[in-house]
Amino acid sequence: MPRTADHFLPLAPATLHILLSLASEKMYGYAIMQEVARQSEGRFKLGPGTLYDNLQRLMKQGLVEEAGGFGDDNPRRRYYRLTGLGRGVFNAEIERLRAVIDHAGLKTLRPRRT
Amino acid sequence: MRSLYIRLLEAHPAEFRRRFGDEMLEAFDLSAGFRATAGLFADGVLSLARQWLLRSEFRQPAGTSPAYDLVTFHQIEPYKPSGIALTQGGLAAILLLAGIVNAINHGGGHPGSLPIGMQRPGLGFIKIDRSDLEGRPAVAAEAAKDEDDPMRPFARSYFRILRALAALDTDGDLTISAAEVAGAPAALRALDGNHDGKLSAEECGFLPPGDFNGPRRLLASKRRAFVRDNPVLAALDTDHDGEISASEIANSAAALLALDLDHNGSLSPYEVLPHPATSRAAGIIGRFDISDSGVISIAGLPQDDPDIASIKRLLTAADRNRDGLVTRGELVVALASRAGEETIKP
Numbered sequence: 149m150p151r152t153a154d155h156f157l158p159l160a161p162a163t164l165h166i167l168l169s170l171a172s173e174k175m176y177g178y179a180i181m182q183e184v185a186r187q188s189e190g191r192f193k194l195g196p197g198t199l200y201d202n203l204q205r206l207m208k209q210g211l212v213e214e215a216g217g218f219g220d221d222n223p224r225r226r227y228y229r230l231t232g233l234g235r236g237v238f239n240a241e242i243e244r245l246r247a248v249i250d251h252a253g254l255k256t257l258r259p260r261r262t
Numbered sequence: 263m264r265s266l267y268i269r270l271l272e273a274h275p276a277e278f279r280r281r282f283g284d285e286m287l288e289a290f291d292l293s294a295g296f297r298a299t300a301g302l303f304a305d306g307v308l309s310l311a312r313q314w315l316l317r318s319e320f321r322q323p324a325g326t327s328p329a330y331d332l333v334t335f336h337q338i339e340p341y342k343p344s345g346i347a348l349t350q351g352g353l354a355a356i357l358l359l360a361g362i363v364n365a366i367n368h369g370g371g372h373p374g375s376l377p378i379g380m381q382r383p384g385l386g387f388i389k390i391d392r393s394d395l396e397g398r399p400a401v402a403a404e405a406a407k408d409e410d411d412p413m414r415p416f417a418r419s420y421f422r423i424l425r426a427l428a429a430l431d432t433d434g435d436l437t438i439s440a441a442e443v444a445g446a447p448a449a450l451r452a453l454d455g456n457h458d459g460k461l462s463a464e465e466c467g468f469l470p471p472g473d474f475n476g477p478r479r480l481l482a483s484k485r486r487a488f489v490r491d492n493p494v495l496a497a498l499d500t501d502h503d504g505e506i507s508a509s510e511i512a513n514s515a516a517a518l519l520a521l522d523l524d525h526n527g528s529l530s531p532y533e534v535l536p537h538p539a540t541s542r543a544a545g546i547i548g549r550f551d552i553s554d555s556g557v558i559s560i561a562g563l564p565q566d567d568p569d570i571a572s573i574k575r576l577l578t579a580a581d582r583n584r585d586g587l588v589t590r591g592e593l594v595v596a597l598a599s600r601a602g603e604e605t606i607k608p
Contacts (some may be wrong), residue, residue: 234270
């Protein structure tokens with residue numbers, strides 16, 4: 149039975165950052181690490197071991213795939229991109245987070261009863 | 263540092279290393295600064311542990327990796343046993359182990375081939391060959407006998423040291439049975455190492471002091487004392503010359519029966535062990551009979567001996583005729599009576 153996007157939620161922080169990095173374009177591993185550091189303003193850094201462990205799992209789950217071919221500038225580089233399922237999972241996670249934030253905002257704006 | 267990081271990558275599972283090794287090394291090459299390098303090493307070590315301990319499902323079964331550019335096919339899917347399978351496997355292992363233990367506890371076999379841990383034959387299927395132990399009492403049974411009779415460990419040592427006794431007690435049960443008494447001539451002839459037809463004290467178990475360099479006469483005296491102080495040898499050496507001659511060997515069966523105090527045809531340890539008083543007297547005479555005259559002169563005792571006071575009291579009490587000389591007989595009587603007093607005292 150095919151898995152739905154909701155099956156993968158909620159995502160771990162490292163997974164979310166990797167999917168977020170690949171959401172706009174295909175990337176190779178070191179660029180993903182740099183992008184994750186940029187997204188979190190340096191607070192969240194992925195080491196190569198953690199990154200490729202996550203990529204290995206995400207490819208196994210069918211959320212990420214190789215973009216095909218090696219990097220033109222560096223033969224060691226491989227590019228990765230989101231699959232259709234991966235994009236669906238990423239969107240579902242963003243929706244979930246948005247709902248959480250909206251709910252938190254409503255609670256914050258609601259006047260306190262005394 | 264780079265070569266060290268490469269070694270770290272090489273320690274990863276082959277599948278992971280082939281797939282991501284180059285890219286991880288590129289990340290290392292692009293890093294700058296000591297802190298970044300140290301962080302990469304820490305990350306590498308964690309990755310190593312994670313891949314080996316937690317990521318078995320990503321490793322291909324042996325023989326399915328595409329080595330040497332050969333076309334291969336995955337015959338087994340990457341597999342991780344489920345919890346139910348592990349539970350069932352564990353239960354099956356426990357049942358198998360319980361079955362083996364049960365087979366051992368209730369096992370047995372035909373005579374001469376007993377299961378491990380068994381003392382008696384019975385039905386069973388785990389066999390070991392004990393043919394070399396036939397006729398000898400089991401170790402466990404010996405231990406039980408030792409608990410019943412504290413003298414047995416001493417008797418066992420005595421039978422081992424006195425070679426003549428060890429030869430006579432062919433089944434090692436610390437008793438010279440009627441059959442063993444009857445077979446005494448043949449058993450004793452087997453001790454005749456130099457084939458001169460007679461048994462010297464050494465051939466019977468006498469061990470001269472390793473550093474002995476005194477007169478030969480003194481050594482001969484010690485040999486005679488050895489034969490005289492061990493009841494079995496004393497019974498065999500009917501002419502009291504300190505050796506068991508050919509004729510004495512031939513008559514050994516009848517000579518041994520002289521020790522059979524209860525007339526049951528066999529010799530128990532208590533009938534062949536030397537009397538404690540005899541043994542102690544032999545030790546004291548060997549220590550203080552410096553002139554090898556067979557008697558101890560009380561006046562000639564060495565004053566620098568640490569036990570001089572107690573020995574002097576013992577010898578003075580033993581000297582019944584008050585001549586200042588203590589014979590072996592006087593000393594044995596004194597020691598035996600002292601032992602009796604100690605036994606009677608509450």
